[in-house]
Amino acid sequence: MTDKPAAPRPTLEAVAARAGVSRATVSRVVNGGAGVTAPLASKVMRVVEELGYVPNRAARSLVTRRHDAVAVIIAEPETRVFTDPFFGRQLRGISKELTAHDSQLVLLLVEEKSDYARVGRYLAGGHVDGALVFSVHTQDELPAIVRASGLPTVFGGRPDPVEESTPYVDCDNRGGAREAVRHLLSLGRGQVAHITGPLDQTSAVDRLDGYRDVVPDADAALIAEGDFTPEGGERAMRELLERSPGLDAVFAANDLSASGALRVLREAGRRVPEDVAVIGFDDMVPLAGRTEPPLTTVRQDIEEMGRMMARLLLRSLERGPARGAAGPEPEADPASIVTPTVLVRRTSA
Amino acid sequence: MTDKPAAPRPTLEAVAARAGVSRATVSRVVNGGAGVTAPLASKVMRVVEELGYVPNRAARSLVTRRHDAVAVIIAEPETRVFTDPFFGRQLRGISKELTAHDSQLVLLLVEEKSDYARVGRYLAGGHVDGALVFSVHTQDELPAIVRASGLPTVFGGRPDPVEESTPYVDCDNRGGAREAVRHLLSLGRGQVAHITGPLDQTSAVDRLDGYRDVVPDADAALIAEGDFTPEGGERAMRELLERSPGLDAVFAANDLSASGALRVLREAGRRVPEDVAVIGFDDMVPLAGRTEPPLTTVRQDIEEMGRMMARLLLRSLERGPARGAAGPEPEADPASIVTPTVLVRRTSA
DNA sequence: GCGGATCCAGAAAGCGCTCTCATGAACGGG
DNA sequence: CCCGTTCATGAGAGCGCTTTCTGGATCCGC
Numbered sequence: 001m002t003d004k005p006a007a008p009r010p011t012l013e014a015v016a017a018r019a020g021v022s023r024a025t026v027s028r029v030v031n032g033g034a035g036v037t038a039p040l041a042s043k044v045m046r047v048v049e050e051l052g053y054v055p056n057r058a059a060r061s062l063v064t065r066r067h068d069a070v071a072v073i074i075a076e077p078e079t080r081v082f083t084d085p086f087f088g089r090q091l092r093g094i095s096k097e098l099t100a101h102d103s104q105l106v107l108l109l110v111e112e113k114s115d116y117a118r119v120g121r122y123l124a125g126g127h128v129d130g131a132l133v134f135s136v137h138t139q140d141e142l143p144a145i146v147r148a149s150g151l152p153t154v155f156g157g158r159p160d161p162v163e164e165s166t167p168y169v170d171c172d173n174r175g176g177a178r179e180a181v182r183h184l185l186s187l188g189r190g191q192v193a194h195i196t197g198p199l200d201q202t203s204a205v206d207r208l209d210g211y212r213d214v215v216p217d218a219d220a221a222l223i224a225e226g227d228f229t230p231e232g233g234e235r236a237m238r239e240l241l242e243r244s245p246g247l248d249a250v251f252a253a254n255d256l257s258a259s260g261a262l263r264v265l266r267e268a269g270r271r272v273p274e275d276v277a278v279i280g281f282d283d284m285v286p287l288a289g290r291t292e293p294p295l296t297t298v299r300q301d302i303e304e305m306g307r308m309m310a311r312l313l314l315r316s317l318e319r320g321p322a323r324g325a326a327g328p329e330p331e332a333d334p335a336s337i338v339t340p341t342v343l344v345r346r347t348s349a
Numbered sequence: 350m351t352d353k354p355a356a357p358r359p360t361l362e363a364v365a366a367r368a369g370v371s372r373a374t375v376s377r378v379v380n381g382g383a384g385v386t387a388p389l390a391s392k393v394m395r396v397v398e399e400l401g402y403v404p405n406r407a408a409r410s411l412v413t414r415r416h417d418a419v420a421v422i423i424a425e426p427e428t429r430v431f432t433d434p435f436f437g438r439q440l441r442g443i444s445k446e447l448t449a450h451d452s453q454l455v456l457l458l459v460e461e462k463s464d465y466a467r468v469g470r471y472l473a474g475g476h477v478d479g480a481l482v483f484s485v486h487t488q489d490e491l492p493a494i495v496r497a498s499g500l501p502t503v504f505g506g507r508p509d510p511v512e513e514s515t516p517y518v519d520c521d522n523r524g525g526a527r528e529a530v531r532h533l534l535s536l537g538r539g540q541v542a543h544i545t546g547p548l549d550q551t552s553a554v555d556r557l558d559g560y561r562d563v564v565p566d567a568d569a570a571l572i573a574e575g576d577f578t579p580e581g582g583e584r585a586m587r588e589l590l591e592r593s594p595g596l597d598a599v600f601a602a603n604d605l606s607a608s609g610a611l612r613v614l615r616e617a618g619r620r621v622p623e624d625v626a627v628i629g630f631d632d633m634v635p636l637a638g639r640t641e642p643p644l645t646t647v648r649q650d651i652e653e654m655g656r657m658m659a660r661l662l663l664r665s666l667e668r669g670p671a672r673g674a675a676g677p678e679p680e681a682d683p684a685s686i687v688t689p690t691v692l693v694r695r696t697s698a
Numbered sequence: 699g700c701g702g703a704t705c706c707a708g709a710a711a712g713c714g715c716t717c718t719c720a721t722g723a724a725c726g727g728g
Numbered sequence: 729c730c731c732g733t734t735c736a737t738g739a740g741a742g743c744g745c746t747t748t749c750t751g752g753a754t755c756c757g758c
Binding site: 054055057058061062067072087092096099104106107108109111115118121124125126127230259286289 | 608
Binding site for chain 1: 713714715716717
């Protein structure tokens with residue numbers, strides 16, 4: 001009838017008593033064992049094992065002021081978040097890196113502006129050691145809110161404007177776009193159109209810039225604004241066909257728009273790639289390989305980007321969070337990272 | 350030159366001093382203000398506001414033994430995790446619900462069996478109040494490990510075997526499958542084939558069972574094993590075409606396999622839906638609406654399932670975690686929830 | 699108008715841990 | 729063989745908070 005009295009988890013005290021040493025010694029052993037003689041250390045370890053002792057994180061961070069936890073903030077109102085495996089892949093990279101450093105991942109999903117205050121409060125509350133923030137919209141208030149917390153931060157995707165103090169990790173949107181357009185040119189296409197993404201996102205702007213780098217004198221009629229959705233891609237493609245019936249290639253700012261473009265081209269009786277070559281961006285799984293025809297696209301290593309974000313953050317944490325001016329070697333802030341992209345050739349171009 | 354001395358966050362003590370009351374009073378106000386006279390309370394609140402006081406969670410949980418945090422454990426070796434927006438959508442539902450209850454979401458991504466021990470340790474370490482676990486494989490050790498922690502838990506997807514003590518939330522896989530197959534029958538199809546998922550996952554088994562419920566006497570040649578991937582779907586479809594050339598309908602266990610089946614059917618010169626009707630499962634965005642032709646499929650409300658998992662867990666937390674036998678009203682454990690599915694008709698069937 | 703019940707506020711004891719500091723043993727040099 | 733070091737260990741303070749317990753004021757009924 002009487003249950004076990006809820007098996008109280010063993011404390012440092014308990015381990016110390018059982019091993020016949022002081023709490024301080026057990027603490028030292030648990031934290032790496034520096035300055036404890038081997039025989040004593042192994043004795044303590046045995047007791048730790050035996051009792052199944054696990055340190056109480058709350059007690060520990062109360063005194064160390066470290067939490068071994070970082071917040072991952074994903075702010076995306078509805079669209080894209082998780083429609084697209086993008087964030088998932090990124091999370092995976094982050095998780096791997098954090099786990100390796102014995103840090104926890106606290107996930108904060110933000111959907112509405114009204115959540116911003118909550119996030120700010122949480123960060124200011126000092127429950128985590130740092131933050132990884134996904135902010136893709138220009139003129140977003142989130143970066144400022146996060147900065148106000150004073151927490152070491154790394155952005156995913158280039159924020160706008162860029163602040164020297166907070167590094168970011170992004171793929172080479174501009175370079176990837178250039179490569180895509182150059183490839184279309186190398187195929188002998190003379191009228192390369194571009195379907196942009198929503199231009200309030202830096203990635204969309206950068207891809208457009210890359211396109212312009214290669215065809216600086218492109219007719220404005222060859223550029224149509226999309227929104228990273230299949231429907232937007234369809235709309236843009238229809239526009240383009242009307243304005244520039246002679247086009248023979250399309251570079252879409254992402255795979256989703258490209259899939260929409262593909263559909264419209266098919267309906268219009270244009271063969272891909274014979275009449276019109278198409279290239280997307282992202283190499284989105286499982287979409288890109290399953291379109292009709294399979295999509296040539298620019299791939300970014302999303303998981304690796306996540307891992308880099310975490311690595312960057314952890315490194316700045318090691319150097320002590322927000323160290324004052326007293327720090328001996330200023331040791332430059334870790335710089336932002338731009339990862340390379342690679343053109344994946346399939347059938348559409 | 351001299352930086353501000355790192356602006357120490359105000360403590361309860363500071364607020365108390367400033368408001369001219371004791372720490373205890375401030376604590377009471379911060380935690381709801383029960384038993385404090387209105388004028389005093391509002392005075393304290395003003396100071397809290399003024400100083401931007403945020404309680405230190407570590408200190409609080411040290412004494413309350415609550416953490417206002419829930420672990421979300423996603424165990425999927427490579428495949429599917431985040432290739433598929435499934436978990437992302439689920440996370441969103443969970444996040445919304447937890448946020449509303451002021452709880453944190455600690456994400457634990459598990460890739461290999463070797464990570465299981467780490468998870469077990471983390472849970473046993475008592476850093477979270479409960480756990481939400483995604484466990485779809487039969488005979489997986491994870492459920493046992495999680496149960497060993499003694500933490501209140503809710504599973505996502507029916508675990509196998511089911512334990513009375515830990516509820517789960519799943520969609521009505523079997524019922525959804527039945528509806529799909531019945532729909533095919535109602536279209537006048539007489540030879541309905543089935544491409545299964547990997548049969549070590551309960552969802553795949555349940556969908557197969559649903560298929561069998563409707564066509565109990567189906568020829569074994571009409572069933573081919575897939576693995577929830579497009580490639581598996583292609584393989585299975587080819588097999589089926591060879592074994593049962595007369596088939597006129599296919600129910601694929603998920604949209605990904607259905608997309609593979611579609612491709613093989615097209616190559617084989619079978620028109621969809623005229624010659625062969627096809628139905629998938631999941632209503633996976635953005636795939637299902639973009640296949641050729643658009644896929645008829647069984648939709649499950651993933652986000653809602655996530656929200657329900659969180660709600661179930663929070664409810665059992667409110668009733669006190671792992672209350673002993675002394676609890677006055679046993680108040681039945683929250684029961685598992687099976688959410689309904691809905692058939693989404695597009696073009697393929 | 700007095701005694702007892704009621705209620706609000708404060709004092710103080712920890713929660714489990716880390717870390718500084720003091721202590722004493724072991725050691726080596728003169 | 730003694731003294732100054734060095735180094736491993738233990739004692740104890742305290743991180744910021746909640747919560748019991750207690751004191752004192754207020755209120756009610758008789």
